[in-house]
Amino acid sequence: MGKKGYIVVSLDFELLWGVHDHETKESFTKQIDGARAVIPQLLELFKEYGIHATWGIVGMLMASNREELLECQPTELPTYSDPRLSSYNYITEVGENEQEDRFHYASSLVNLIATYNNQEIGSHTFSHFCCKADGQTVAQFSADLDCAQRMMEKTTGRKARSLIFPRNQFTEEYATAASKKGFQCVRGNPKSYAYNNGKKKLARVIRFLDTYLNVCGMKCSSLEDCKREGHVIIPASRFFRKYDTRFPFLEKAKVACIKRQMSYAARKGKIFHLWWHPHNVSINSDKCLEQLRDLFEYYRELNRQYGFESRTMQEMADAVCLS
Numbered sequence: 180m181g182k183k184g185y186i187v188v189s190l191d192f193e194l195l196w197g198v199h200d201h202e203t204k205e206s207f208t209k210q211i212d213g214a215r216a217v218i219p220q221l222l223e224l225f226k227e228y229g230i231h232a233t234w235g236i237v238g239m240l241m242a243s244n245r246e247e248l249l250e251c252q253p254t255e256l257p258t259y260s261d262p263r264l265s266s267y268n269y270i271t272e273v274g275e276n277e278q279e280d281r282f283h284y285a286s287s288l289v290n291l292i293a294t295y296n297n298q299e300i301g302s303h304t305f306s307h308f309c310c311k312a313d314g315q316t317v318a319q320f321s322a323d324l325d326c327a328q329r330m331m332e333k334t335t336g337r338k339a340r341s342l343i344f345p346r347n348q349f350t351e352e353y354a355t356a357a358s359k360k361g362f363q364c365v366r367g368n369p370k371s372y373a374y375n376n377g378k379k380k381l382a383r384v385i386r387f388l389d390t391y392l393n394v395c396g397m398k399c400s401s402l403e404d405c406k407r408e409g410h411v412i413i414p415a416s417r418f419f420r421k422y423d424t425r426f427p428f429l430e431k432a433k434v435a436c437i438k439r440q441m442s443y444a445a446r447k448g449k450i451f452h453l454w455w456h457p458h459n460v461s462i463n464s465d466k467c468l469e470q471l472r473d474l475f476e477y478y479r480e481l482n483r484q485y486g487f488e489s490r491t492m493q494e495m496a497d498a499v500c501l502s
């Protein structure tokens with residue numbers, strides 16, 4: 180048998196902190212409540228199929244109350260040109276604690292994740308920091324990560340080792356800065372144009388087509404591709420898009436695309452990295468969970484046939500460093 184392939188699963192957990200610039204409590208209630216309800220179900224599903232996952236969690240979500248949230252503020256706040264991006268501009272809206280404000284606090288869910296085996300608690304920065312937004316600096320990013328690690332240690336007793344960049348605004352420079360704050364491993368983007376040009380219209384159209392047709396290819400990485408000086412970058416291979424009620428007939432094609440990538444990684448000894456937000460599977464969650472179950476059944480089959488294995492980002496980084 181040749182080289183072994185891997186599936187890496189990562190989730191961006193942010194609730195309202197990740198969407199303040201375009202959603203409100205009112206417009207996003209269904210998604211937030213759905214995300215909170217689906218997380219325990221995802222954990223049980225991961226357990227049943229032996230899926231190791233990394234949860235990139237916004238540090239602000241981890242605060243147990245307002246006092247703790249205010250206490251843990253960076254020395255330098257982000258100076259975005261668009262003030263709507265700064266989470267610090269919404270602090271006045273935040274309630275006292277999780278019982279009062281389920282949109283901005285989630286320590287009960289973070290604690291629940293921590294009770295499960297094979298689930299890594301990683302970071303999604305402290306304030307959902309946007310690394311490519313105009314106006315911010317790498318020093319502000321580093322100050323944010325100091326807070327993220329402080330909150331992480333308070334909540335879990337140890338520093339995080341994996342980082343997921345908000346909005347996939349990844350750069351090699353910021354990955355290096357993160358490695359200086361203890362993040363040995365980050366999620367990168369696939370090499371294709373569509374995945375490195377965020378909101379551009381053409382990129383969005385290509386990404387949409389890629390969901391159903393794999394137009395950007397398999398997007399799996401070799402272990403060597405991930406190695407950098409002092410840290411590891413594990414590029415994403417696939418975003419698990421929400422169940423689209425506008426195109427139910429395409430949902431089968433979406434799952435088939437993911438299976439094709441999984442099979443490719445298993446056969447070629449590569450890394451397939453699947454990611455999503457809990458809120459992406461919060462509407463029509465039964466259908467989403469059914470699709471994930473189907474994918475994890477397929478993972479089992481590939482595991483038996485090719486020795487395909489599931490890894491958290493951190494576990495994958497350890498394997499990359501040893502390779």
Ligand SMILES: [Zn+2]
Pocket residue numbers: 191193197303307344345346
């Ligand atoms: Zn995010």
